[in-house]
Amino acid sequence: MKNILIEEALPIAALSSLGLYDGARYLLDETDLSALLSGRRTSLVNLQNLVSESFTIDSLDAKLSLNTDANSLHEIRLHPIYREPKRSPDLLDIEADELISGEVKNIAKPINFPDGSTKTIVFEYDSETREFISYDPIGVEIPLQINGEQLDEKKKKDFAMGRIVQLTDGTMIQHRASEAQGILASRTALILTVLKEGATTSFLMKNLAPIMDVSIHKDPFSAGFESAFLEMKKTDGSISDELLQQRELEEFKSEYTRGYGRSVSR
Known part of the structure; x- marks a missing residue:
């Protein structure tokens, strides 16, 4: 949900080498x-x-992320599909198994770091x-705010913890770091309000993934x-007239619901 200038954040050379930048877009x-x-x-x-110095791959399905560490210059990381679950040393076997099976969606636990500090870290699979x-x-x-509702401190903390x-x-709603949109919901469309430049x-x-295998709300709105x-x-300020605002809402709902009904079943 952060809004960063694309030109400053994305490494064009790396994306070009991956075939994800054509020189103009x-x-x-x-x-x-x-x-x-x-x-x-x-x-x-x-x-x-x-193609690299050590390998050539004809085709690879992978997720991408940015390494935004202070010394990284925004390197692109590839996350390919592993044959077997790639275990985390910070998780007990029983915890890992619960995440793999889907019995739990995330696990929060304190982790000790080399500098002596301890932080609560949330794990997902x-x-x-x-x-x-x-x-x-x-x-x-x-x-x-979400759907015009101000989040109180408890809801803010729960959201950050993935609850x-x-x-x-x-x-x-539920924060989900492994989701491209970063959020799951019981409805497929939300209005989010954030603080940007003061x-x-x-x-x-829209088109949000369901918070559970079966969506709780059939109506996306x-x-x-x-x-x-x-x-x-x-x-x-895009539309000043209230009647036109209402008309755009109804048109959006009608068009979105038609596409929603064709593309997914709840």
């Missing part, structure tokens, strides 16, 4: 670009004709690449979503 969809800029992993991307991933909840960017958070409109800005997130959508249009 990035050959990644908007969701994957946003994932990279936000410090998350992309969805699986097919890479072809990879990416079933697509068969890899365990981890994140520091302190680094999670937490929305100020399920329920809004007053019934919508359930001011609040709202944006639409709640009353809170509709109010937040209209407020977003009013605030950004």
Whole structure:
């Protein structure tokens, strides 16, 4: 959800070597670009004709992420599909097995670091690449509002820890580091409000992956979503007339619901 200038953040040479930049534009969809800029992993991307000093690969399916360490110069990391789960030394076998089976979605536990510090780290399992991933909840960017609802301190903490958070409109959300969009939900569309350059800005997130195997809400929209959508249009100044704002909402709902019904079943 962080908004970083693409030109400053993405290494063009590395992406060109992967066939993901053609000299004029990035050959990644908007969701994957946003994932990279936000410090998350992309969805699986097919890479072809990879050549280096030590290997040549005709075709590889992998997720991408940015190594944004202070000394890394924004290197691209590849996360290929492993034949067997790549075990984490920080997880007990029983914990790893629970994540692999899907019995639990994440595990938070204190980890001791070489400098003597101890931090609570959240672990997830990416079933697509068969890899365990981890994140520091302190680094999670937490929305100020979702569907127009201000998140209180408990909900903010729960969101950062990867716990399920329920809004007053019934919508359930969960932060998920292994998801390209970074969030799962019981509805497929949300309005998120974040702080950007000292001011609040709202944006639409759609085609969200379900928070559970079967979505809780068949209707992708709640009353809170509709109010937040209209407020977003009013605030950004794109449509000043309230009747036109309402019409755009209805048109969006109609078009989105048709595509939603064709592409997924809940």
